[in-house]
Amino acid sequence: MNTSRVIRVLAGTLIGLVIAVGIVWWQIDSASRMVPSPAAAVGGPFTLTDHTGKTVTDADFRDRSLLIYFGYTFCPDVCPTELATMARALDELGPAADKVVPLFISVDPKRDTVAHMADYVALFHPRLVGLTGTPEQVAAVAKAYRVYYAKAGDTSGDDYLMDHSSFVYWMGPDGKFVAVFPAGTTAVQMAEKLRAGPF
Ligand code: NI
Numbered sequence: 001m002n003t004s005r006v007i008r009v010l011a012g013t014l015i016g017l018v019i020a021v022g023i024v025w026w027q028i029d030s031a032s033r034m035v036p037s038p039a040a041a042v043g044g045p046f047t048l049t050d051h052t053g054k055t056v057t058d059a060d061f062r063d064r065s066l067l068i069y070f071g072y073t074f075c076p077d078v079c080p081t082e083l084a085t086m087a088r089a090l091d092e093l094g095p096a097a098d099k100v101v102p103l104f105i106s107v108d109p110k111r112d113t114v115a116h117m118a119d120y121v122a123l124f125h126p127r128l129v130g131l132t133g134t135p136e137q138v139a140a141v142a143k144a145y146r147v148y149y150a151k152a153g154d155t156s157g158d159d160y161l162m163d164h165s166s167f168v169y170w171m172g173p174d175g176k177f178v179a180v181f182p183a184g185t186t187a188v189q190m191a192e193k194l195r196a197g198p199f
Contacts, residue, residue, distance in 0.1 A: 151163075
């Protein structure tokens, strides 16, 4: 691990922490002031392409809970770890998991083609839905979920890395934000929290 990589990982972690603290602060702050929670503003409409090539919108998933992770298939470490945790949490949850749709949204649409997404999601869970889109569509959904992402390292060719925030978002069947699981949450912890619903 070279120095620039360490700095990048630390910077990514720091950005993640700032976002997590921000979300918690919104919740505490809004609860104490009895105003609508800005955390409720996490999420929103999106139009993307799934790993079968079909155009999908947020409305297609209404009436089911969503677990959403933003990342990219070339990610060497964090994304595979978090997607594996998400998949294990669904296994832990048992039959109730049928009402939860796991989504993986790419922040690297340039390399994450539909075909590439199809190969990738199959590695983690049979029901994991991979979503990619145009750079504009990805930017819009990332903004709605307050996801940070940027190219990193040597960006001259196609071997670049992506810095990105790493959270699993839980959206309720009404499409509204329920909770966020920070990186490092275990599958058991995630399943325990999910078990209480809403589904
Ligand atoms: Ni990643």
